[in-house]
Amino acid sequence: MEHKFEQISPHILIMHAEHATDRPVLAAITGERRTLLMDAGASPAHAGQFREELERRGCRLPDMLVLTHWHWDHSFGMSGWDIPAVAHEETAEALAALSGRGWSEEEMAELVQAGTISEASVQHIRLEYGDSGAVTIRQPDIIFTGRITFDLGGVTCELIHVGGDHSADSCVLYVQEDKVLFLGDALGPSVYGGPYKYSSTGFLRLLEMAYGFGAEWYVESHGVPMNDQDFRADLAPWERLARVVDVFGHNRERVVLEMKDYLKLEELPGDLLKGVDYFMAGPK
Numbered sequence: 001m002e003h004k005f006e007q008i009s010p011h012i013l014i015m016h017a018e019h020a021t022d023r024p025v026l027a028a029i030t031g032e033r034r035t036l037l038m039d040a041g042a043s044p045a046h047a048g049q050f051r052e053e054l055e056r057r058g059c060r061l062p063d064m065l066v067l068t069h070w071h072w073d074h075s076f077g078m079s080g081w082d083i084p085a086v087a088h089e090e091t092a093e094a095l096a097a098l099s100g101r102g103w104s105e106e107e108m109a110e111l112v113q114a115g116t117i118s119e120a121s122v123q124h125i126r127l128e129y130g131d132s133g134a135v136t137i138r139q140p141d142i143i144f145t146g147r148i149t150f151d152l153g154g155v156t157c158e159l160i161h162v163g164g165d166h167s168a169d170s171c172v173l174y175v176q177e178d179k180v181l182f183l184g185d186a187l188g189p190s191v192y193g194g195p196y197k198y199s200s201t202g203f204l205r206l207l208e209m210a211y212g213f214g215a216e217w218y219v220e221s222h223g224v225p226m227n228d229q230d231f232r233a234d235l236a237p238w239e240r241l242a243r244v245v246d247v248f249g250h251n252r253e254r255v256v257l258e259m260k261d262y263l264k265l266e267e268l269p270g271d272l273l274k275g276v277d278y279f280m281a282g283p284k
Contacts, residue, residue: 005053008217008225009178011155013059015050017222021128022073022121024221026050027182029175030060031152037062038173038182039221040085041077043128044136048080064150066159067140068184068221069167070094072121078138086148087140088161090169095137103135115193164206165190165198165282174213181215185222187235189278196274197281200245207239237263237272245279252280 004016015026023046027038041047054061067075067087075095078085087095098116101107108125111117129135142148147160156176164170166188173182186206189196210218211232218231226234240262241255248254255276259268268276 003049003053006225008219009175009180011152011178012175012180013054013057014219014225015053016224019222022124022222023128024073024185025182025219025223027173027219028054028059028062029152029155029157029178031155033151033153034063035060036150036152036157037065037081037083039068039074039077039184040065040081042073042124043077044080046080046128047077051080066150066157066173067091067171068173068182068186069170071167071185072117072125072135074184074221076135076137078140079136084141085138086142086144086159088169088171089143089145090161091171092140092143094169095139099137099139101137103129118192120191162186162206162209163202164188165202172210174215179214179216180225181210181213181218183210183218183220185220186210187220188222190282195281196278198242198275198278199282200242200279203242204239204246207235207242238275241272241275241279245282250280250284252276255279 005013006016007013011030013028017023017025021042023042024039026041029036029038041050051061062081062083064084064086065081067085070091108122112119112122145161147158150157158174159171161171164186166185170184170186172184172186189198216228217225219225241259244255244258248258256268259272
């Protein structure tokens, strides 16, 4: 598998998302005194590949890591980093609930049944870990509520709890000097414990929050970095969809009609049709 790395701003190197096993973006933010790692990776192997690239480039290795939320692809790589880990209190609670359990087929099936993970996650964990099932859950060292600020030496990062449909513990990371906002998966739908679903009001709240930073670049964990103009253009149909759902509720036919009229299309694109279904499955 070929791994893609990119220096997206003066202080930030990322390892791009890889969709074969649902690996998210990893980022190293380097100041004059220390380096902060955003998300631990899906496995020690994932973590190791990013570390090797940092070493190859002569970058300062991470001194600490932060988690955007507890989901396996963001946190199971923690055991591959011998550095302090920072997480929101709800992230710590979720990881504590998984600590010490096994990851056999039967045990993962129990987690799916309980709505803790999805069948898609099971498939990706199998691919990431192979037959070993050697998952080690590490607990965070520093737990926060609300927000926490890191001074890396000429670079300031804020980790802020925002919640949302995807995961109640979702956090965003803002790198002030580089004007880069890492969104984690905060704008994503709920993916565990039932059909994918969105709350229109919740989605609009998060979008307003994101725009409020005045960032020049936005990075979602399973996407590619986008500048402000491209990000807003990419999210505009989704913002409109959420506003239409806010007005017409779960009248699917009317929502689809309004979106066709807005986009001047005879049929909605497949991703937006899925989006309609997500909102229809959300809170009424």
